[in-house]
Amino acid sequence: MSDRTLQDFVALVRRRTGIVIADDKTYLVEARLAPFAQTGGFAGVGPMLAAVMSGRDPGLLDLCVEAMTTNETLFFRDTTPFTTLAEQLVRHAAHPRRERFRIWSAACSTGQEPYSIAMVVDEVRERHPELAVEIVASDLSNRCILKAQAGVFSQFEVQRGVSMKRLVRYFEGGGGRWTINEGLKADIVWKTLNLADPFAFLGTFDAIFCRNVLFYFEPDRRRDILERLSRQMAADGRLFLGASETVLGLSDRFEGPSGVSGLRRTADPAPVRSA
Numbered sequence: 001m002s003d004r005t006l007q008d009f010v011a012l013v014r015r016r017t018g019i020v021i022a023d024d025k026t027y028l029v030e031a032r033l034a035p036f037a038q039t040g041g042f043a044g045v046g047p048m049l050a051a052v053m054s055g056r057d058p059g060l061l062d063l064c065v066e067a068m069t070t071n072e073t074l075f076f077r078d079t080t081p082f083t084t085l086a087e088q089l090v091r092h093a094a095h096p097r098r099e100r101f102r103i104w105s106a107a108c109s110t111g112q113e114p115y116s117i118a119m120v121v122d123e124v125r126e127r128h129p130e131l132a133v134e135i136v137a138s139d140l141s142n143r144c145i146l147k148a149q150a151g152v153f154s155q156f157e158v159q160r161g162v163s164m165k166r167l168v169r170y171f172e173g174g175g176g177r178w179t180i181n182e183g184l185k186a187d188i189v190w191k192t193l194n195l196a197d198p199f200a201f202l203g204t205f206d207a208i209f210c211r212n213v214l215f216y217f218e219p220d221r222r223r224d225i226l227e228r229l230s231r232q233m234a235a236d237g238r239l240f241l242g243a244s245e246t247v248l249g250l251s252d253r254f255e256g257p258s259g260v261s262g263l264r265r266t267a268d269p270a271p272v273r274s275a
């Protein structure tokens, strides 16, 4: 593949999604796009990219961009965010307000994060049946959203984070194929959404999970997304980041011990609550 084609594609991915493919990671382009080139009957990744970059197949270009995302995820990743969320939900249930408690899983990958959230909600609801919650789950990758919506997981996937008790309670099946209960699925609204695009229309949230995605972006993009996330948070809301992610040096809109235990909003940029 010519250096020029590669650089143009890397620049396009950065522009569209914020994802930075470092110079020493460009081999990923070849590795991840080779199957598309083969299926599409191209002589290789280079000729395919040259064709799609010239605007010949926008659908295939979208797939190529999407293929550059890293979708690694697991149920109840890092535990702490889910414990803090359970505490928030119990507090909310004890002081019921008119509004529903709203949760956004903003880079939900193949669904393990929003389904973990839905399990926590269900467990708190056992003691507080009146608890009204809305979960919005979004990701840039439409392929991930479709898999998440289907709610079907392999033995390997459920083994990564789902306890036996939760497996019995929230999944059906066996033989290496586990399907999430319809009840849990019904609690989640799915969207394909690029965090680089406006998201104010989603309204205000009491908990935002924006985990293990910001570190793929360059600092200016992280700053911009954090700034906009702060405007989507309820006054006593929490922002959950990944274990190796921080707002330090990027935003003064949040405070708290760490992103994993949930950051609070510091300033008051007048959020707009959704209808």
Ligand SMILES: C[S@@+](CC[C@H](N)C(=O)[O-])C[C@H]1O[C@@H](n2cnc3c(N)ncnc32)[C@H](O)[C@@H]1O
Binding pocket: 016, 017, 018, 019, 069, 070, 071, 072, 073, 074, 077, 106, 107, 108, 109, 110, 113, 138, 139, 140, 141, 144, 193, 194, 195, 196, 210, 211, 212, 213, 216, 242
């Ligand atoms: C490593 S996964 C993290 C999944 C989950 N939040 C977790 O912590 O386990 C990162 C996800 O971010 C998504 N992503 C990457 N760039 C994005 C963007 N610009 N807007 C929305 N999602 C994006 C990818 O598609 C991928 O599913």
